Amino acid sequence: MDKPYFAQEGQYLSLFINPSGKSLVFRVKSIQNKGNEALHYGPIPYVITDNLSTYDGGSSTPPAAGVIPARSYNSIGKQFTPGSQMQQSIFDTTDMWYTDESYRDHLFHIIQKVTPAFIRMDVEVPTGVVQSRFQRDKLITGIQTTAPPLGFSRGILETIQIPRVHYGYRWGNDTNVPLQTSVDFMYAEYVIEIPHDPYLLFLILTHRLPSIWVTWPITSLTTELQTALLADYGTTGFTVYRADQQKQAEADYASQMANLKI
């Protein structure tokens, strides 16, 4: 993964959807929290009643809130519950990053950093769906893998969170030591629109016009995700054509313009 960075005002952001070969394209109109990107969340949201899996075939429970036991991971993704001050005000009291389609003109670009940085990380999109695969769909990969370990990152995870989807975050500790943890976010809350010009979309998706290119970490575009995309934006994305397919691309994009919701 290349070093993540945020879009600036007026820039384009492309959210590429691997399984469909399509991409959403947004223009960043403004950034709500420009200059105030840091958010210290605190320990990972483990509680002492959580039932975790271990890399050695057993189960474990956190000895204290926010502590990830030795050789353990959460097999089911967790949300970030909002802090006490946020609880009263934000959209969802169990998931601080979740909104519904009425927030379709806002998009969260989230960089999660965990301490210690050697903790494994991945994300379920939506919660309960492990998305990483090897050799098409032969092997489900992710933080739970051992021989060999693959399909996860360590220390830092970048996501684009769209409305109407709960993301499930997973962490794994493959050392022999129970670890105190801490999560810090760098995030941007973009105010966005979708370009309604088919030619402009073609230029962006053939990389002739620069955009921040982020790949959605999914290998399967589930029905739930398709429903969310249509409810949020009126489209499941724009097909990424070859550079020699301009007429076909523009005709395709033009046919979708009437359905766009932003």
Place this chain on the structure above:
Amino acid sequence: MIIASELLHLHCHVSGTGAMTLDSDLFQATELFFRLPPGMKAKIWAKSISSQNPAIINLEYSYDVTAGTPTWKALWTEELASSGELILEKRSRPLVLHSFSQLATEGFRLNVTTGTGDVYVDLDVEISSEDD
């Protein structure tokens, strides 16, 4: 490619001889050894040793900490000829310990083989991705 790297301060102690307990602000409980995450290595940048009496301290490495009786080999030895303190820094080239296996059964510990009284070792250890 983002490199994962965490700098730990390990505070290690034993009274007499034997494996030293390892502690850190990142550790919820002390341990007698540290098992390396797969694909990562430990870089030991600095050591500080203090002892009430003469002591021999080994940094030991095992290829399989999961064995019933792991085999440890000394990769660094320091002998204090008398009570006191010794500070060692390797700021240009750290001591590097690697994980090799898929299951990453490798680990390291500190072991005092000769000594009486309290022996303390403080290590600055960086746990870093293998391609760093």
